[in-house]
């Protein structure tokens with residue numbers, strides 16, 4: 001028998017997804033979604049800005065901005081919430097999808113330096129200056145012996161990649177990848193938590209990750225309601241929505257507001273185990289916590305060390321809008337990532353820059369054909385901080401850095417805005433620690449527990465079965 005009442009804590013993407021799926025799956029259960037702030041959606045925040053003195057509007061994202069088409073949990077929401085017509089896609093063949101860059105500062109003293117295009121095909125790999133480093137790493141890994149000690153149950157991404165692919169590969173490619181996803185130091189991040197597919201591939205490949213990826217995985221049965229979404233996403237590299245990723249959280253909110261079995265409490269604090277002054281004491285028999293783990297600890301009267309074991313990375317997200325076409329600002333492509341400096345985190349605090357106009361120009365009004373040469377405005381997002389720690393930054397300082405990276409000085413932006421994002425860094429052992437945090441009828445989900453992507457958060461909300 002499903003319970004009479006479930007409380008879902010946290011109105012970010014995971015909490016919204018959980019309330020959505022629970023309310024459909026258990027129509028006779030009363031669901032209360034409780035959020036501390038007035039606004040739902042958490043870090044997903046899309047804002048349409050009319051540029052000062054113009055009728056042009058650009059869509060800016062504070063958090064995630066693009067989605068990958070293989071994430072069925074989100075495709076299902078698009079189908080069920082009827083958002084198909086809002087979707088904008090970037091085909092795999094587009095330069096914006098294929099050209100991804102890595103900027104290796106000259107002072108790093110590596111053989112690879114400057115702006116490098118990451119190969120997107122075998123042909124582009126052959127002509128790439130990255131070819132010798134990548135070839136050596138991949139071939140060496142393929143033929144390399146199993147080298148994981150049997151007692152190692154988890155290790156940092158840096159340790160894993162160094163062990164299998166060598167130090168340069170781990171530092172240059174591994175650290176940059178981790179910057180772009182976790183805004184974290186790859187020496188702190190757990191491989192099993194952050195990239196379980198790497199760990200599994202090593203096991204499947206008898207000790208070699210490359211051999212593991214070449215071996216087919218058994219297909220997994222699932223029950224997603226997808227309509228024609230797989231056809232829509234055929235040959236798509238990434239996608240978003242005309243009005244940004246917040247389209248998803250807005251649609252979830254509207255759905256929940258209209259449901260008879262859902263109540264949303266905003267600007268409400270909650271106490272799990274104790275009642276104090278102005279907090280709402282939970283009377284539900286079942287609780288789904290989609291809160292950051294430290295926030296869950298702070299409302300619990302019992303100290304659970306595992307909930308505060310992982311640090312959070314704070315990333316400064318700075319959206320810049322220039323009055324010039326993208327062709328005058330940056331190369332055509334997705335953007336660039338910067339690896340960890342060999343001497344530690346000091347100096348330029350930029351983790352990477354996203355060329356938003358290239359993949360998301362359809363969001364802006366008016367939308368211009370041949371946007372790369374003809375658009376009047378260019379939007380980019382600069383990501384700073386993370387493992388560099390909190391520090392001062394200024395827009396002129398960012399432009400100085402971009403000038404070094406791009407070999408040309410961007411003009412003064414006509415508009416800019418800043419948001420702060422916080423991403424959990426699961427450290428080695430996270431996987432085991434999470435298995436140990438269990439409670440009666442409490443489901444602990446969200447980016448602090450599973451993956452941090454939009455797809456992972458929606459999936460975690462979907463997978464709560466009472």
Ligand SMILES: C=Cc1c2[nH]c(c1C)Cc1[nH]c(c(CCC(=O)O)c1C)Cc1[nH]c(c(C)c1CCC(=O)O)Cc1[nH]c(c(C)c1C=C)C2
Pocket residue numbers: 062063064065066067068179180181182183315317335336337351352353354383384421423452453454
């Ligand atoms: C806003 C800052 C974010 C940084 N990481 C994330 C956010 C929201 C979360 C994230 N980013 C990516 C993934 C992988 C999943 C995927 O869909 O591929 C996750 C979980 C990849 C990614 N990184 C950047 C972009 C534009 C994307 C595509 C997905 C997205 O739109 O977030 C750029 C980027 N993100 C961060 C940095 C430092 C950075 C640098 C260029 C941190």
